[in-house]
Amino acid sequence: MADIASELSTAVGKAFEQFGLDPKLGQVRRADRPDLADFQCNGAMAAAKAVKRNPRELAGEIAPLIEAIDGVDEVSIAGPGFLNIKMTGDALAKQAIAVMADAKAGGGSVDTPRRVMMDFGGWNVAKPMHIGHLRSTIIGDSLQRLFRFLGDEVTSDVHLGDWGLQMGLLITEVQFEQPELPYFDESFTGPYPTESPVSMADLERLYPQASAKSKEDEARREAARTATAQLQAGRPGYMALWKHFCAVTQVGLERECGDLGVRFDLWKGESDAEKLIPEMVEDLKGRDIAILDDGAWIIPVVREDDKKEMPPFMLVNSQGASGYHATDLGTILDRKRENDPELTLYIVDQRQALHFEQVFRAADKAGYMPEDTLEHIGFGTMNGKDGKPFKTREGGVLKLHDFIQQAKDKARERLEEAGIGEDWSDEERADIIDKVALAAIKFADLSNVRTKNYVFDIDQFMRFEGKTGPYLLYAVVRVKSLMRRAAEQGVEPGTIKIEAAEERALALQLDAFESALKLAYDNRTPHGICEHAHALATAFSAFWSNCPILKDGVEPEQRASRLALAQATLKQLEVALNLIGIDTPERM
Incomplete structure (x- = not known):
């Protein structure tokens, strides 16, 4: 169903056209003064300027044609030539009846549905969701709901941080605490245990512990680097342990997402793109898209009309390692092959704007995806009453689970203050509080x-x-x-x-x-x-x-x-x- 403003705009445009004017000037919108009218058209002023006429006079000539439109009750002229339009009660009733009969309650649909990939969440393996993850998660979820509702074919991907040095840190920390596990025995031929040797609680403890130790002890940090390299080279025991890390984390994150009412279609991670990087790097080198610069392979993405500094896209650094740039470009290539999206939205903190601009330009230059089909949907931060990012009383990052629990406690308090639900069952009360x-x-x-x-x-x-x-x-x-x-x-x-x-x-x-x-x-x-x-x-x-x-x-x-x-x-x-x-x- 079309709304009144859309139908009116078409009809009023035809009225303008009868005077030899651009029908786009007949655009109608909700009235600024609802006490005077339901809708208004401001096109007479622009039209009068184009044909060198008095705008009120021109509006006065157009008004009778608008009054003749089905559903219009009266048209008045205000100010220098605003056309104020009031609809009949029957016209408004007809729309309300249509809303009641419409499966989408009058929400409409896109004219041309597209395949849309949405990248949001972006959590890391072995780390719990914290307050900083909230905005990406619920903004992304709302957008996927909206795009699906309007007819697009949406695929949402959490894009887990499941690769890199943090995995090596975890592997070495587990080995330090449980050296007898078969994952560390290079002579072990399998099969490896199907049950994880660590829980989510263990991972939440192990990662900060390992990170702190690696900063104090260079030997521990070097061991983590070695473990990371061996994992990426496919060492069987490390791969098996890494899969446990990912599976345990996903179970925990899915539970927390469930508490928020958020669902993802894909739980892919950086590791899914990692396997494409060697092939991708060689391709980009071979086509002279990547160039050697001071020992590193880069893709220049600067343009003549840039108004700000635009650093090159870092494909492979001078130590021979690929980082987030390469992973994100590999992810675009992976999605192109697997999903072929017509539009990809990245719902990520706006402080990452430069990074995504570099990635999108590189993807366009490589021929993977046109730059105008890749969008960074940036957002600001959520702060506490003091205007600063949320922290625990001890000054640490507030876990999302704890934040939601605080909200539930406040909801319970408000319901009790209002005397709401005193006769409810415990189950119903808990549901309402949630x-x-x-x-x-x-x-x-x-x-x-x-x-x-x-x-x-x-x-x-x-x-x-x-x-x-x-x-x-x-x-x-x-x-x-x-x-x-x-x-x-x-x-x-x-x-x-x-x-x-x-x-x-x-x-x-x-x-x-x-x-x-x-x-x-x-x-x-x-x-x-x-x-x-x-x-x-x-x-x-x-x-x-x-x-x-x-x-x-x-x-x-x-x-x-x-x-x-x-x-x-x-x-x-x-x-x-x-x-x-x-x-x-x-x-x-």
């Missing part, structure tokens, strides 16, 4: 402009009023309660009729969903979905307060109409919240 906590976290993050830093204030974001996730849950639950009470009274939704101002405002907000999703899609900004959801909940609140539904004295037709409008609101609000990864409860 939903409220995650709604608070996700909405607080996603409602902010993606590229900006923001302060996470758990007391502020856990409120049941204002622009918060819990407020939106409360709005959904209120409509669900209304629908249940209506069913108990034998009242069913009927034909929608738009009469009251609050009904108009709600119907117009329902109609705005498609354009909100399109903007969020085009700009890769989930906060637009949050803005729409909050505006819809606010419009419903005004409707609820001023347009009685189940109270005595309401005419049956009006009751059925308003109930249908509430039902359409519920449907669209739940769809919007699902797109930002928020599950809704049945009651609260």
Whole structure:
């Protein structure tokens, strides 16, 4: 279904065309002054300038043609030539009915679906998720939900950090503690144990322990380097142990992702690209794309029009080792061969912007993927009330699990303060607490402009009023309660009729969903979905307060109409919240 603004823009464009003007000047958008009009067109000013006429006079000539458009109630001219358009109640009702009947609740679809690869998460083997991983994870998840919803074929990949020196550090630390394990016996021919000799808790302890020791003891660091080289050369025992590290980590990370309601299609890592690097390096050398510079193989990516310094892409350093540049380029090549994406999005901290610009230019130069099909979706940092990155009381990095638990504790506290759920079972109470906590976290993050830093204030974001996730849950639950009470009274939704101002405002907000999703899609900004959801909940609140539904004295037709409008609101609000990864409860 098309929204009113889109249909109006086409029709108003034809009106402009009748005067020999560019139909694009007929673009229509929501009115800046909802008290004066529903929509506005500002094209008369630009048109008048082009044909050297008075803009108000030209607008006055175009206005009758717009008034003749089906569904338009009246057109007025304001200021220097703004065309203000008010729709009939029937036109708004028709759209609200369409929202209720539409499987996507008016959300629309892309014109040409694409194969899209999304790279987010980016965690490391042997390390737990921490607060710094939150933004990539939930922004990436919201974008994959949005792109799928609008029709794209999306493949999400966590791109684990599962290769490099940290693996050698872990291997040597396990060997130091458990030297009797068969993984370290070069004469052992297998099979190796299927059960991991280390748990996730062991890995979380071993890695910082090994890292600290290697900084103090050069012999330990050299042993780790040797183990890393032997792992990368395919030593069987080390490969078997490394696979345990990866499997144990993935189980733990999948559990934590499950707690966040996030799913990935692929759990590939740097190691998947590593096997392509030798072949890739030789190819790039052979085609003179990579050149030798001071002992290192580089790809120059600087351009004449660059306004900033652009260092070369480092393919192989002077010691003969390949690093993150080569791994990321190899990953692009791997994805090209395996998935052939038409668009790849990297949802990674914006401080990595230079790195990705180098990688994308190198990929384009190598002929692997055009640069305009690779996008870095950068984001700012989430900080504590003091404006600084979250830390534990001891000054360490806050684990994501602990952060979520803090949110659950605050949600429990708020529910108890409000006297909500005193008669619930323990199971239902725990479920509601989980939903409220995650709604608070996700909405607080996603409602902010993606590229900006923001302060996470758990007391502020856990409120049941204002622009918060819990407020939106409360709005959904209120409509669900209304629908249940209506069913108990034998009242069913009927034909929608738009009469009251609050009904108009709600119907117009329902109609705005498609354009909100399109903007969020085009700009890769989930906060637009949050803005729409909050505006819809606010419009419903005004409707609820001023347009009685189940109270005595309401005419049956009006009751059925308003109930249908509430039902359409519920449907669209739940769809919007699902797109930002928020599950809704049945009651609260």
